[in-house]
Amino acid sequence: MTSTTSVTYTAPSSSSSSSSPKMAPQRRSPAIDNLTISTVTSNSSMEIDLRRVSSMPERGGVETVMSNSDEEDIIRKSQSEGAKPLLKLDQYGFISNMDKDGVVVPTTDSQKKATTQNGKNASTTSVEQRRTTKWNIMLNSWSNVMKRRPKLVLKRLRKGIPHEQRGKVWLTLCHVKEQQQKNPGLYESYVNSKESPNKAFLTVQETIEKDIHRTFPRHSLFYDDGNDSEAEMVNSPFGGSLLDSPDRYNDEETERGIVEGQASLKRVLKAYSLHDPDVGYCQGMNFIAGMFLTIVTEEEAFWMLVAIMSDQPCYMRGLFGEGMRETHKVLYVAEHLVHQFLPRLAKHFDKENIHVTMYATQWLLTQYTSSFGFDLVLRVWDCFLQEGWKITYRVMLAILQEFQSRLLQLSFEEILAFMRDLPERIEDGGKLVTTSIHIPLRKKHILKLEREWLAKQDQH
Amino acid sequence: MGSRVDEEYDYLFKIVLIGDSGVGKSNLLSRFTRNEFNLESKSTIGVEFATKSIQAEGKTIKAQIWDTAGQERYRAITSAYYRGAVGALLVYDISKHPTFENVERWLKELRDHAEANIVVMLVGNKSDLRHLRAVETDEAMAFSEQHNLAFIETSALDASGVDTAFQRILTEIYRLMSRRNMQAEEAAAGSSLSAGQTISLSDGGKKKKGCCA
Numbered sequence: 001m002t003s004t005t006s007v008t009y010t011a012p013s014s015s016s017s018s019s020s021p022k023m024a025p026q027r028r029s030p031a032i033d034n035l036t037i038s039t040v041t042s043n044s045s046m047e048i049d050l051r052r053v054s055s056m057p058e059r060g061g062v063e064t065v066m067s068n069s070d071e072e073d074i075i076r077k078s079q080s081e082g083a084k085p086l087l088k089l090d091q092y093g094f095i096s097n098m099d100k101d102g103v104v105v106p107t108t109d110s111q112k113k114a115t116t117q118n119g120k121n122a123s124t125t126s127v128e129q130r131r132t133t134k135w136n137i138m139l140n141s142w143s144n145v146m147k148r149r150p151k152l153v154l155k156r157l158r159k160g161i162p163h164e165q166r167g168k169v170w171l172t173l174c175h176v177k178e179q180q181q182k183n184p185g186l187y188e189s190y191v192n193s194k195e196s197p198n199k200a201f202l203t204v205q206e207t208i209e210k211d212i213h214r215t216f217p218r219h220s221l222f223y224d225d226g227n228d229s230e231a232e233m234v235n236s237p238f239g240g241s242l243l244d245s246p247d248r249y250n251d252e253e254t255e256r257g258i259v260e261g262q263a264s265l266k267r268v269l270k271a272y273s274l275h276d277p278d279v280g281y282c283q284g285m286n287f288i289a290g291m292f293l294t295i296v297t298e299e300e301a302f303w304m305l306v307a308i309m310s311d312q313p314c315y316m317r318g319l320f321g322e323g324m325r326e327t328h329k330v331l332y333v334a335e336h337l338v339h340q341f342l343p344r345l346a347k348h349f350d351k352e353n354i355h356v357t358m359y360a361t362q363w364l365l366t367q368y369t370s371s372f373g374f375d376l377v378l379r380v381w382d383c384f385l386q387e388g389w390k391i392t393y394r395v396m397l398a399i400l401q402e403f404q405s406r407l408l409q410l411s412f413e414e415i416l417a418f419m420r421d422l423p424e425r426i427e428d429g430g431k432l433v434t435t436s437i438h439i440p441l442r443k444k445h446i447l448k449l450e451r452e453w454l455a456k457q458d459q460h
Numbered sequence: 461m462g463s464r465v466d467e468e469y470d471y472l473f474k475i476v477l478i479g480d481s482g483v484g485k486s487n488l489l490s491r492f493t494r495n496e497f498n499l500e501s502k503s504t505i506g507v508e509f510a511t512k513s514i515q516a517e518g519k520t521i522k523a524q525i526w527d528t529a530g531q532e533r534y535r536a537i538t539s540a541y542y543r544g545a546v547g548a549l550l551v552y553d554i555s556k557h558p559t560f561e562n563v564e565r566w567l568k569e570l571r572d573h574a575e576a577n578i579v580v581m582l583v584g585n586k587s588d589l590r591h592l593r594a595v596e597t598d599e600a601m602a603f604s605e606q607h608n609l610a611f612i613e614t615s616a617l618d619a620s621g622v623d624t625a626f627q628r629i630l631t632e633i634y635r636l637m638s639r640r641n642m643q644a645e646e647a648a649a650g651s652s653l654s655a656g657q658t659i660s661l662s663d664g665g666k667k668k669k670g671c672c673a
């Protein structure tokens with residue numbers, strides 16, 4: 001995530017009118033979340049209503065709206081006197097002016113940066129524009145293009161979908177509209193279901209609950225600016241603010257105490273657990289669903305989750321179900337691919353007793369969503385939705401290749417420490433994905449290893 | 461990392477952190493090894509790893525700590541890491557009684573997958589949440605006595621008890637081991653373990669005394 005675009009302000013009236021009508025209206029409204037932040041300009045503090053539209057594919061996610069400070073309903077009490085710094089968002093909606101401890105720090109140079117950025121981007125924009133046009137044409141005759149020129153589609157997916165069209169393309173790739181038409185009201189019914197709360201169901205909901213505030217807390221959609229000021233708590237871990245508001249995160253009954261994006265995530269995961277009770281909920285799914293929510297609407301995110309879990313080419317539910325059987329398969333394939341494509345590194349890892357499960361489990365299980373920058377993540381998913389696991393393995397190999405010379409010099413502990421910080425070391429995630437495409441990994445390599453693994457299972 | 465030079469150590473002990481999801485295992489680890497606490501820490505997917513050295517009875521003991529995912533189904537992946545562990549911190553959340561009830565199941569998990577003589581310490585974390593306490597200290601103490609476990613309450617948030625917990629389990633492992641060594645020495649007339657020998661048996665425990673980055 002190299003580029004930082006500062007937020008743009010438009011009149012409040014224009015914020016939600018352009019949103020797509022696909023969404024059930026009852027669910028739609030809570031997807032618009034108000035966040036008030038105040039900033040200090042010269043000596044007067046001003047309130048800014050950050051009206052976050054959780055998911056607007058056409059607009060690429062986050063929109064910010066400035067309003068008058070007299071919209072009292074959206075002004076949160078804790079902020080009316082204190083001056084909280086303005087949130088600065090990157091192009092994917094992550095808060096870029098947040099420090100290591102989750103504290104939003106003031107930015108004084110935001111305007112300056114924005115202008116230089118614009119100047120720099122002038123040449124790349126025309127490329128972007130051309131690609132946008134191409135995608136528009138393709139989307140307009142999708143089934144035709146898919147039938148006649150699947151290679152072209154794949155080639156363009158591998159170059160990355162322009163962010164504004166990403167949602168639309170993803171929904172098309174996952175056949176979300178068809179699913180919604182076939183199953184009208186199904187999502188709603190899951191969300192509203194008051195199932196007889198058996199033990200398994202409750203365990204699932206509790207686990208979901210635990211992960212809700214642990215999913216992308218640095219994204220504006222999920223950021224909890226905290227009536228109870230989380231920032232303060234982090235600032236002074238010994239302070240009492242956490243202790244004074246015990247029920248803040250433990251609210252089983254209502255959705256009070258969590259921000260709207262978190263509430264959406266909770267509903268999507270709950271709905272999925274009801275839709276596929278054998279899988280229910282497995283930690284890791286939260287990052288995938290959360291990432292979807294930054295691109296598409298709530299119900300769409302649910303249907304995308306359904307698609308990637310149970311349809312080819314992604315078919316992830318085998319990884320997440322009880323026993324996590326396919327996770328073992330994927331890790332087996334990954335380990336052998338490292339040996340095949342990076343033999344020198346594999347030898348070093350063997351010598352140091354580094355096994356793929358130690359570093360790549362979360363990369364593969366969450367398709368990079370849990371710890372990598374979205375410049376990499378979204379590019380992976382552009383391909384993953386169409387071609388499946390090949391891109392996943394390729395990117396793993398590309399990452400290892402990128403840092404191979406470093407890794408070769410490190411010992412066991414150093415390697416694991418390096419791996420922990422590795423996501424932050426990637427300067428240009430998009431470029432890395434582009435590089436990965438050239439790794440001569442073929443589908444047959446993967447199939448062969450999968451068969452091998454299967455044969456081993458049968459022996460046991 | 462290249463800049464961080466490993467210190468010398470006399471013993472290397474492999475420890476696992478286990479317990480339900482959300483009880484604070486990852487934060488106990490980051491508090492102990494890096495003195496960091498994170499309210500927004502992600503759930504652990506698979507395993508994570510960190511090390512730290514401490515002094516005990518004049519020896520430098522290096523702890524190689526494996527932090528595991530708490531959700532039940534992840535045991536299919538994490539239980540492989542119990543192998544070779546000489547100690548386990550079994551963590552529950554003092555503000556959530558079910559996490560304490562599950563301790564029995566975690567003990568069974570250790571019996572099934574870990575070494576028979578692994579040293580287990582029961583850790584009641586989040587002791588800072590006083591007004592939310594759901595597991596009384598006495599109750600946990602009684603349980604630990606009954607099951608022959610060491611016991612301590614900690615808070616990864618305010619750091620209380622965290623160093624003590626690790627210090628105590630490592631010291632206990634060291635004592636047990638030197639006692640065993642002594643017995644072994646008596647039996648084998650001195651042809652046995654000595655300082656500098658790696659105690660952790662498996663994964664990466666090959667590092668020898670004085671080896672640096």
Ligand SMILES: Nc1nc2c(ncn2[C@@H]2O[C@H](COP(=O)(O)OP(=O)(O)OP(=O)(O)O)[C@@H](O)[C@H]2O)c(=O)[nH]1
Nearest residue numbers: 481482483484485486487499503504530586616617
């Ligand atoms: N109040 C308080 N909160 C804590 C303490 N330790 C951890 N937490 C919080 O509890 C939540 C879960 O902590 P983690 O360390 O991620 O829990 P975990 O056991 O590693 O969870 P899994 O990785 O899912 O198994 C986080 O929000 C932490 O900030 C503590 O001592 N006191």
Ligand SMILES: [Mg+2]
Nearest residue numbers: 485486503504
């Ligand atoms: Mg953890």
